[in-house]
Amino acid sequence: MQYTLITTFEALNSFCIQASNAPAIAVDTEFVRTRTLYPRLGLIQIYDGVTLVLVDPLGIEDLSPLANLLTNPNVVKVLHSCSEDLETFWHSLNVIPNPIFDTQFAACLLNKGATLGYAALIELMLDIKLDKGESRTDWIARPLSEQQCQYAANDVLYLFQVYPELHEQIEALGRTEWVYQEMQQLALKKSVNLPADLAYLNIKNNWKLSGLSLYVLKQLAKWRIEQARIRDLALNFVVRESNLVEIALTLPTHKGAIFAIDGMTPQEARIHGDVLLSLVEEAKNASAEVYPAPVERLMTHKGFKKASAEMRALCQQKADELAIPVEVVGSKKQIQQLLKYHWHTHDELREMGIKPDLIQGWRGELVGDVLLKIVAKYGEVN
Known part of the structure; x- marks a missing residue:
């Protein structure tokens, strides 16, 4: 051609x-x-x-x-x-x-x-x-x-x-x-962009932090995503995610401590060390009232296993009726997305004004109402 x-x-x-x-x-x-x-x-x-x-x-x-x-x-x-x-x-x-x-x-x-x-x-x-x-x-x-x-x-x-x-x-x-x-x-x-204030919710192992450390992580993640957007640079080419968590855990007070972080490259420490230290110091001086609530985990919710199993069974039933893969009707990720949207205090989709896939469009018509009843049965619906 x-x-x-x-x-x-x-x-x-x-x-x-x-x-x-x-x-x-x-x-x-x-x-x-x-x-x-x-x-x-x-x-x-x-x-x-x-x-x-x-x-x-x-x-x-x-x-x-x-x-x-x-x-x-x-x-x-x-x-x-x-x-x-x-x-x-x-x-x-x-x-x-x-x-x-x-x-x-x-x-x-x-x-x-x-x-x-x-x-x-x-x-x-x-x-x-x-x-x-x-x-x-x-x-x-x-x-x-x-x-x-x-x-x-x-x-x-x-x-x-x-x-x-x-x-x-x-x-x-x-x-x-x-x-x-x-x-x-x-x-x-x-x-639709994720609000920079919520970037910490996408950081792996964020649930292990609380109080001041979680607030530091929130401020670091916000700074990193803003830098990435301004400079059009992949997030981990600004500062690697694991390094943000380590800084939030150890709360370094001098540049030598930044250089000493396992996994922090000399270039990262040299370019961003002063800014990272200032963010930690600012967070330390903040009132505890601004600290974010601990990051919630679905697996610790008492109704999670039963709710997800019932939701998966419903999606499988509909998939069999339609002769399509169950992942197309409702994947594990989409089921968890719906539960997070309704059970968690902070949810990325909700903050972005986007509804979960399973209660939107054709999926909403197919399984939405029943899924919401399951969500309500095992936990509070936001």
């Missing part, structure tokens, strides 16, 4: 006008995310059934035609396992594609596999084996090789070919809206 490499605004605008008349387009991205907090967009592939283009975002200052196409409500955007693609579009273009038909999730609803990779889907449906040799390439470096471009083009060429059959099968089961609802929920999660 011939592809067109787009490197100018004029060419991009022309293609986007053409593609806006298509009922559906296949979309994929290539990005790099090694040291950065956010993915760095390297290439966008689009196929409208007539023209296959590779859009080079590094050479085009104004990508608004692409943003308009991605948000055109009359054009279905077909992607596969689109979580990172959505994050990439959000941080690069400040848009989330809509509506989205995710072929991986559609395959789940058709019981073709819980997390079927793109190459596996294409082999299953088209009997074509794809070469994934360029998957770990540097998509920011220029010029792109012919091998890179062909690899990228194949990602949307075959995606477009499997879409009609998947859509027809999903439509026959009456589950098309489920696909769109699933992607809307995912898009919401990708476009």
Whole structure:
């Protein structure tokens, strides 16, 4: 399949006008995310059934035609396992594609596999084996090789070919809206930031700390995520998580103690030592009234085991009725997400204004009411 490499605004605008008349387009991205907090967009592939283009975002200052196409409500955007693609579009273009038909999730609803990779889907449906040799390439470096471009083009060429059959099968089961609802929920999660004040809730072993130490961890985690967002640097490239916990536990008073922390690199200590010490000192001077409540753990809740078992059984029953994997109806993570949302004093999703998956959209209609009764049966509902 011939592809067109787009490197100018004029060419991009022309293609986007053409593609806006298509009922559906296949979309994929290539990005790099090694040291950065956010993915760095390297290439966008689009196929409208007539023209296959590779859009080079590094050479085009104004990508608004692409943003308009991605948000055109009359054009279905077909992607596969689109979580990172959505994050990439959000941080690069400040848009989330809509509506989205995710072929991986559609395959789940058709019981073709819980997390079927793109190459596996294409082999299953088209009997074509794809070469994934360029998957770990540097998509920011220029010029792109012919091998890179062909690899990228194949990602949307075959995606477009499997879409009609998947859509027809999903439509026959009456589950098309489920696909769109699933992607809307995912898009919401990708476009809302966790409040920096709550970053400590995502730190491993945070439950082991209390009082002053937990407050120090809260302040350190807040500072780290703010630095990461400002500098677009992966969290552990600011200061590693384990080092934050160690500082919160030991409450160092001088820079030598920072350097002595096992796992703290000399570079980390040299660059951030003074700031880390000042955060510890500020926390020590704070009133105990501002200390956060101890971090709650689901497994210590007296009703956790029985509630999660009943919820899992309900999800399994519905999955059997629908002939789909139980993980699609309600995974262990989603069950715990719902329990945390209602039982914990502090919950990330609740603070972000996002409802748990199991009481949203098609899952909410399928199992939501019964699950909430189970939640209430074994604990207080917030």
